[in-house]
Amino acid sequence: APQIGVLALQGAFREHKRLLETQGAQVREVRLPHQLEGLSGLILPGGESTTIGNLMVEYNLIPAIQDFHASGGVVFGTCAGAILLARTIHGTPPQFGAQPSLDLMDITVKRNAFGRQVDSFRTPLEVSGFKTPFPAVFIRAPIIEAVGEEVEVLSRHQGQIVLARSGRLLAGSFHPELTGDPRIHELFLKMSLEARRA
Numbered sequence: 001a002p003q004i005g006v007l008a009l010q011g012a013f014r015e016h017k018r019l020l021e022t023q024g025a026q027v028r029e030v031r032l033p034h035q036l037e038g039l040s041g042l043i044l045p046g047g048e049s050t051t052i053g054n055l056m057v058e059y060n061l062i063p064a065i066q067d068f069h070a071s072g073g074v075v076f077g078t079c080a081g082a083i084l085l086a087r088t089i090h091g092t093p094p095q096f097g098a099q100p101s102l103d104l105m106d107i108t109v110k111r112n113a114f115g116r117q118v119d120s121f122r123t124p125l126e127v128s129g130f131k132t133p134f135p136a137v138f139i140r141a142p143i144i145e146a147v148g149e150e151v152e153v154l155s156r157h158q159g160q161i162v163l164a165r166s167g168r169l170l171a172g173s174f175h176p177e178l179t180g181d182p183r184i185h186e187l188f189l190k191m192s193l194e195a196r197r198a
């Protein structure tokens with residue numbers, strides 16, 4: 001079984017862990033750099049990206065996760081996690097100070113992009129390679145405003161990019177762990193197995 005880590009500093013990490021376990025993965029909660037050892041993939045969960053980012057800085061996880069990726073690890077960021085993967089982040093309120101980021105993926109994200117009226121909603125999403133729509137939950141979600149040339153767009157909602165892949169990186173605006181549909185996690189596990197073989 002693939003060994004998968006879920007960053008467990010804040011946010012929806014338990015739900016990811018549960019879903020991955022139903023898919024046969026061995027899952028470890030990651031709070032410190034040494035806990036990345038031996039993993040094939042890592043999920044950065046949704047939550048509050050400034051809070052998670054500040055905790056990542058405090059526990060020295062920024063360089064550790066960058067090294068994990070550089071040495072062949074797969075990283076999947078969901079919602080706040082996608083923000084933390086991004087090269088460029090828009091929409092962090094100035095009073096929050098500098099927004100820490102892993103700066104791993106050539107995407108630009110805009111935080112809380114769906115406006116106050118619709119802070120949270122559920123919608124069926126067309127996803128590249130899926131035969132039927134994926135039930136996606138958006139919670140104060142970011143959008144991916146722009147992507148670099150090597151980034152493959154896998155899904156859009158109302159024209160806005162909400163799921164994208166680039167090499168061993170996957171980023172999604174929504175919460176794929178909340179609806180019980182395992183297909184996005186299966187894609188991530190497949191990427192993790194392939195990376196480990198390479």
Ligand code: GLN
Nearest residue numbers: 046047048049079080140
């Ligand atoms: N609004 C949060 C942020 O900008 C993300 C929300 C989420 O992860 N569900 O960090």
